[in-house]
Amino acid sequence: MTLGIIQADAFCEGAFSGNPAAVILLDQWLDEKIMLQIAEEINLAETAFLVKSEDDFLLRWFTPTVEVRLCGHATLASAHVLFEHFNYNRDQITFRTKSGELFVSRNSKQHYRMDFPADVPKLIDNKTGSELGLSSNPIALYRGKDDFVAVFSSQEEIEALVPNFFQIAELPSRGLLATAPGNDTDFVSRCFFPQSGVPEDSATGSAHTVMTPLWAEKLNKTQLSALQLSKRKGHFDCILNNDRVILEGKAVTTIKGELYL
DSSP states (O other), X not given: OEEEEEEEEESOSXXXXXXXXXXXXXXXXXXXXXXXXXXHHHOSSEEEEEEEEXXXXXXXXXXXXXXXXXXXXXXXXXXXXXXXXXXXXXXXXXXXXXXXXXXXXXXXXXXXXXXXXXXXXXEEOOOXXXXXXXXSXXXXXXXXXXXXXXXXXXXXXXXXXXXXXXXXXTSSSSEEEEEEEOSSSSEEEEEEEGGGTEEXXXXXXXXXXXXXXXXXXXHTOSEXXXXXXXXXXEEEEEEEETTEEEEEEEEEEEEEEEEEO
């Protein structure tokens, strides 16, 4: 059995930036164990599996170790692959996922607009950096559906953080987001997911469904620019629209190949 694989960089400024994801279009679902083995073999932060369903697509995401409930960058990569390589000719793609329906449209070649449910985080009792596995103390701590969100005062603090991945992996969450006001953008972040086999992610769309409503309230604005301060950098335009978050970003194809089962 041979499967086609296309890899694309998402939330990028060009090739070799943003976050790479592998996209595999299936006729029907493979056994879950096989999909997890494929994701482990590909060894990217996320591998997306798609199955056509009438006019929509069923979509699932796997890290090298687990299936996840929501992944933004692999959704963006999936839309890019369908528009660019499978000649999808409607204005908008609907993905049906474990997080509900997600919508992606193409603004222009390589530039996409994603419509996700907002995840409004709740303020919880603060913890020290040492309790969270971070080298500095946050000024506030929030909890979203999946992640803790540690808020700091400055971009420089985020850049200087030294995460203890073993300790972060013990937190009762999918991961830990560290965020602060940006110097040249509205907010910046770093995102740690050792629980899911991704110590530090490059560009995390799902994290911005949590941080967008947080910073929209703090900055009293609904349109925000964001930068994820990973080595590859992730670039986001974020809009809070009632109970939805609109994320805009670019994607480019980097690899096409075949997987043999």
